[in-house]
Amino acid sequence: MKNILITGGAGFVGSHVVRLFVNSYPNYHIFNLDALTYAGNLENLKDVEQKQNYTFIKGDITDATFINSLFEAHQFAAVIHLAAESHVDRSIKEPLAFVKTNILGTINLLEAFKTIWNHDFSEKRFYHISTDEVYGTLGATGLFTEATAYDPNSPYSASKASSDHFVRAYGETYGMPYVISNCSNNYGPNQFPEKLIPLFINNIINNKPLPVYGDGNYTRDWLYVIDHANAIDLVFHKGKNKETYNIGGFNEWKNIDLVKLLCKQMDVKLGRPLGTSEELITYVKDRPGHDLRYAIDASKIKSELGWQPSVTFEEGLGLTINWYLENKEWLNHVTSGEYQDYYEKQYT
Ligand code: NAD
Numbered sequence: 126m127k128n129i130l131i132t133g134g135a136g137f138v139g140s141h142v143v144r145l146f147v148n149s150y151p152n153y154h155i156f157n158l159d160a161l162t163y164a165g166n167l168e169n170l171k172d173v174e175q176k177q178n179y180t181f182i183k184g185d186i187t188d189a190t191f192i193n194s195l196f197e198a199h200q201f202a203a204v205i206h207l208a209a210e211s212h213v214d215r216s217i218k219e220p221l222a223f224v225k226t227n228i229l230g231t232i233n234l235l236e237a238f239k240t241i242w243n244h245d246f247s248e249k250r251f252y253h254i255s256t257d258e259v260y261g262t263l264g265a266t267g268l269f270t271e272a273t274a275y276d277p278n279s280p281y282s283a284s285k286a287s288s289d290h291f292v293r294a295y296g297e298t299y300g301m302p303y304v305i306s307n308c309s310n311n312y313g314p315n316q317f318p319e320k321l322i323p324l325f326i327n328n329i330i331n332n333k334p335l336p337v338y339g340d341g342n343y344t345r346d347w348l349y350v351i352d353h354a355n356a357i358d359l360v361f362h363k364g365k366n367k368e369t370y371n372i373g374g375f376n377e378w379k380n381i382d383l384v385k386l387l388c389k390q391m392d393v394k395l396g397r398p399l400g401t402s403e404e405l406i407t408y409v410k411d412r413p414g415h416d417l418r419y420a421i422d423a424s425k426i427k428s429e430l431g432w433q434p435s436v437t438f439e440e441g442l443g444l445t446i447n448w449y450l451e452n453k454e455w456l457n458h459v460t461s462g463e464y465q466d467y468y469e470k471q472y473t
């Protein structure tokens with residue numbers, strides 16, 4: 126049995142990746158390492174916690190001593206690294222937390238992986254899960270390809286760009302086998318309600334204002350989280366060493382159009398008259414350094430690995446809304462305590 130380390134597996138994307146790997150690969154033992162920050166939640170993984178090939182470890186990737194002893198004990202054949210501070214707005218207020226986890230934490234993992242294999246990396250792989258935000262912003266036209274130059278604009282994207290560079294540097298300098306994927310905006314079940322879609326679903330449920338930044342004419346390329354997890358599975362198993370793969374939904378939406386679609390679907394599902402939720406839309410102060418447009422050219426992963434999204438946006442959004450409506454207890458748990466404090470500071 127191969128020991129595989131997945132970091133950040135109690136978070137949004139990570140929990141879907143852990144579930145997929147635990148259920149699909151009984152010959153892997155999946156170790157989920159997560160610090161359980163405000164974004165980490167073991168309720169996301171209740172259905173896999175009893176599985177024989179799964180172990181949860183609470184721990185912080187910024188703690189080098191702990192990380193070294195963990196790698197020594199379990200001799201991980203591969204790492205799928207998702208643990209990160211992931212919210213742009215938080216990075217604007219607290220950049221140092223992003224430097225610590227996203228840069229130093231990644232270097233700790235790279236160092237520990239290098240040390241246990243002592244330069245003998247046959248059949249080993251370090252997979253860094255990254256973001257399209259490293260490419261900066263697009264104007265009205267064009268797409269991000271794997272050859273687009275890095276040009277990050279927020280502390281979050283600068284920290285992810287830096288960690289991508291360190292992963293490449295370990296590949297070039299120490300011969301460490303790696304692969305990187307840069308994905309567009311995910312949505313789906315279990316996303317913490319600080320990000321646009323779950324925040325607005327929660328606010329609509331509670332009849333609270335929907336704070337649209339600036340004029341709402343910013344564009345994102347949305348992908349259902351389970352399609353991202355499937356892409357990660359393919360890149361992990363079939364992606365070429367030292368390659369980068371862009372992952373995207375072929376699905377661009379201006380924020381304001383997305384919010385209006387969300388409002389319509391919510392009105393139908395909540396049995397409210399059409400137009401009720403749209404009345405909650407409130408234009409608020411813009412995000413500093415707000416990237417105008419992200420859009421991914423995902424033709425490489427499509428042609429080389431045969432990946433494509435499995436659901437349309439309308440279907441995925443419907444599934445997502447259903448999940449939040451059916452999991453109000455989950456929402457209540459994550460929106461108590463620290464969340465209230467964050468919300469006050471961010472929106473009032
Ligand atoms: P998330 O914030 O939901 O989850 C992050 C997880 O990492 C949490 O479980 C948290 O407890 C854990 N974590 C944070 N700091 C840690 C530390 N110091 N040590 C150990 N664990 C720590 O994030 P997400 O949206 O699931 O994103 C996961 C990864 O995917 C990130 O690397 C992010 O950059 C990348 N990504 C996300 C998206 C997206 O739209 N969500 C898109 C592209 C790439």
Ligand code: DAU
Binds near residue numbers: 256308344
């Ligand atoms: O592109 C991939 C990235 O997508 C990931 O790497 C990040 O981890 C993830 O958080 C996401 O970043 P964004 O900043 O694009 O996502 P967010 O949901 O925060 O915002 C989406 C858009 O909605 C963005 O243009 C800002 C806007 N927005 C967001 C919030 C939270 C609002 O208008 N109002 C809001 O309250």
